Amino acid sequence: MKMRKLLAFIATVALAAGTLAGCGSTETAAADETIVEEAVTEETAAEEVTEETVSDLTGTVKMAGSTSMEKLANAVAESFMIVTPGVTVTAEFTGSSAGVESVIAGSVDIGNSSRYLKDSEKESGAVENIVAIDGIAVVVDPSNTVTDLSKEQLAKIYTGETKSWSEVGGTDMPVVVVGREAGSGTRDAFEEILEVEDTCVYANQLDSTGAVMAKVASTPGAIGYVSLDVIDDSVIALSLDEVAPTAENIKAGNYFLSRPFVMATNGEIAAQSEAVQALFAWLTTEEGKAVIESVGLITVD
Amino acid sequence: MTKNSIIGSNKTKSTVEKAAQAVFTTCAFFAVLAVVSITLYMLMNGTPALFKVGIGEILFGTSWMPTAKNPSYGIFYVILTSIIGTVMSILIGVPIGVLTAIFLAETASKKLAAFVKPAVELLAGIPSVIYGLLGLLILNPLMYKLEIMIFKNSETHQFSGGANMISAVLVLAVMILPTVINISESSLKSVPEQYKAASLALGASKIQTIFNVMLPAAKSGIISAIVLGVGRAIGEAMAISLVSGSAVNLPLPFNSVRFLTTAIVSEMGYASDLHKQVLFTIGLVLFAFIMIINVSLTRILKKGEKSDARK
Numbered sequence: 001m002k003m004r005k006l007l008a009f010i011a012t013v014a015l016a017a018g019t020l021a022g023c024g025s026t027e028t029a030a031a032d033e034t035i036v037e038e039a040v041t042e043e044t045a046a047e048e049v050t051e052e053t054v055s056d057l058t059g060t061v062k063m064a065g066s067t068s069m070e071k072l073a074n075a076v077a078e079s080f081m082i083v084t085p086g087v088t089v090t091a092e093f094t095g096s097s098a099g100v101e102s103v104i105a106g107s108v109d110i111g112n113s114s115r116y117l118k119d120s121e122k123e124s125g126a127v128e129n130i131v132a133i134d135g136i137a138v139v140v141d142p143s144n145t146v147t148d149l150s151k152e153q154l155a156k157i158y159t160g161e162t163k164s165w166s167e168v169g170g171t172d173m174p175v176v177v178v179g180r181e182a183g184s185g186t187r188d189a190f191e192e193i194l195e196v197e198d199t200c201v202y203a204n205q206l207d208s209t210g211a212v213m214a215k216v217a218s219t220p221g222a223i224g225y226v227s228l229d230v231i232d233d234s235v236i237a238l239s240l241d242e243v244a245p246t247a248e249n250i251k252a253g254n255y256f257l258s259r260p261f262v263m264a265t266n267g268e269i270a271a272q273s274e275a276v277q278a279l280f281a282w283l284t285t286e287e288g289k290a291v292i293e294s295v296g297l298i299t300v301d
Numbered sequence: 302m303t304k305n306s307i308i309g310s311n312k313t314k315s316t317v318e319k320a321a322q323a324v325f326t327t328c329a330f331f332a333v334l335a336v337v338s339i340t341l342y343m344l345m346n347g348t349p350a351l352f353k354v355g356i357g358e359i360l361f362g363t364s365w366m367p368t369a370k371n372p373s374y375g376i377f378y379v380i381l382t383s384i385i386g387t388v389m390s391i392l393i394g395v396p397i398g399v400l401t402a403i404f405l406a407e408t409a410s411k412k413l414a415a416f417v418k419p420a421v422e423l424l425a426g427i428p429s430v431i432y433g434l435l436g437l438l439i440l441n442p443l444m445y446k447l448e449i450m451i452f453k454n455s456e457t458h459q460f461s462g463g464a465n466m467i468s469a470v471l472v473l474a475v476m477i478l479p480t481v482i483n484i485s486e487s488s489l490k491s492v493p494e495q496y497k498a499a500s501l502a503l504g505a506s507k508i509q510t511i512f513n514v515m516l517p518a519a520k521s522g523i524i525s526a527i528v529l530g531v532g533r534a535i536g537e538a539m540a541i542s543l544v545s546g547s548a549v550n551l552p553l554p555f556n557s558v559r560f561l562t563t564a565i566v567s568e569m570g571y572a573s574d575l576h577k578q579v580l581f582t583i584g585l586v587l588f589a590f591i592m593i594i595n596v597s598l599t600r601i602l603k604k605g606e607k608s609d610a611r612k
Contacts, residue, residue, distance in 0.1 A: 163459070175460065181567045181570075182568055182571075198369035202548045203461040203462065203548055204461060205546070205547045206567075215462065218442065219463070221462070
């Protein structure tokens with residue numbers, strides 16, 4: 001009920017924005033209007049489809065799990081409820097392991113996990129459905145001459161063993177190790193993949209992606225890590241083990257600093273409720289993929 | 302009829318009086334309610350972790366690794382940073398502030414005062430995030446250059462990119478200036494004119510008068526200015542979270558440091574379970590500090606009044 005109210009509110013705001021944009025005479029305003037119109041058409045189209053194929057689809061989909069997947073889960077829940085108004089999707093963020101436990105116990109329909117499922121979890125009946133891949137980029141300031149680091153070099157930088165860029169083939173410039181605060185999903189993923197959990201020595205622990213980008217961009221010799229989607233010209237994204245951080249390389253599994261976003265189910269998707277099946281089917285449509293990309297993730301084929 | 306109407310109006314009068322009284326009382330209790338509920342809330346949320354982790358381990362532990370496999374929640378360095386950072390910023394900010402107040406109250410020409418006074422007032426109105434941004438963009442790069450010069454050949458120093466204790470202290474020192482200046486100035490201005498006149502008449506110079514007569518007479522006001530400055534410095538979060546680097550370290554000048562306030566701000570977003578409870582404990586520690594400062598402020602003010610009365 002709450003979500004519906006929220007949706008109604010969002011729709012109202014969107015409409016109001018459209019009207020306001022219509023009042024303006026600039027090109028952007030016109031463009032905005034077109035987008036709004038398109039969105040409306042799409043929505044109507046989706047509704048029509050819903051009416052034809054799964055018109056009687058009602059039910060609930062309960063998700064729980066990874067806090068790193070909060071953005072994705074919320075975006076998916078909101079967008080999916082627009083195209084299938086009869087289904088209520090709820091999402092809780094209890095952590096990957098707790099999410100998988102809940103799905104095995106049957107208290108939720110989908111367990112979100114930002115890591116591959118463990119064998120023990122699979123034996124207990126959880127099925128690993130990878131819906132997206134999260135990539136982490138290692139960034140340095142534009143004046144840095146280093147363009148590539150090996151996994152070992154990166155780990156040594158973050159554990160404080162390497163103190164100067166000259167040790168990894170750069171100029172004689174001190175390394176300023178920038179990272180995220182304890183509890184950050186990006187930090188968890190970075191340290192876990194690099195196997196430097198609890199041994200990192202940070203000189204700066206900043207509490208947002210934007211702060212990391214700003215600090216790295218403005219500090220000669222700084223190194224930081226951020227989600228792949230926020231990379232811009234203010235920093236250089238390093239290639240790791242001679243693999244550039246691109247969506248293609250991550251999909252191909254060559255870039256090691258990436259992790260899967262798993263929506264685990266108890267048993268195969270085909271054995272789930274219709275609502276859950278519809279959700280997974282929707283995730284593979286263009287619209288579903290657009291939502292995944294909109295939160296900065298890489299889709300899987 | 303007339304009699305009746307008089308009684309009636311009396312009745313209305315007393316009803317209005319009573320109603321007004323009730324409204325005032327309610328409003329007064331609203332503030333008290335807020336203080337009491339905040340105190341209770343902090344105690345309820347802050348104390349469990351103290352006992353779960355151990356009071357000594359939290360308050361005197363030096364290792365802050367809340368999300369490690371074997372988490373440790375020592376906030377000793379954080380407490381130390383807050384204390385030293387506040388003291389240092391007071392040491393820098395108060396002399397500048399008091400001297401500015403003297404300038405404004407005593408020595409400035411009207412034209413100059415008309416320029417400086419609004420500038421100080423403007424300083425008070427600038428949001429703390431702006432101080433932080435300026436510190437981040439101007440102070441940090443300067444500090445980084447200094448850091449590279451000083452620690453060029455150091456094997457052990459971890460470079461912080463200029464986000465260090467000094468930056469935070471300087472930003473705090475600037476931030477407490479308006480508080481110190483305004484309160485000191487008004488207390489200087491409220492020193493009776495006769496004191497000054499008597500001192501000057503006895504042949505003391507202007508400077509002698511200021512330091513030997515005016516300042517001692519305005520002592521209690523200046524002390525309360527300092528205490529309020531301490532309150533502002535210890536409670537500030539936004540500005541220093543941008544310039545201090547937020548890594549938990551011993552508060553040495555060129556180390557990246559974390560204050561009590563920034564410790565809460567930076568990790569509250571994703572913290573869960575015991576980690577979150579410990580953040581509340583940090584809040585409780587901060588709350589206790591501010592309470593102590595406030596109580597001492599009232600004590601000092603009361604003492605000041607008494608000694609004034611004796612005079």
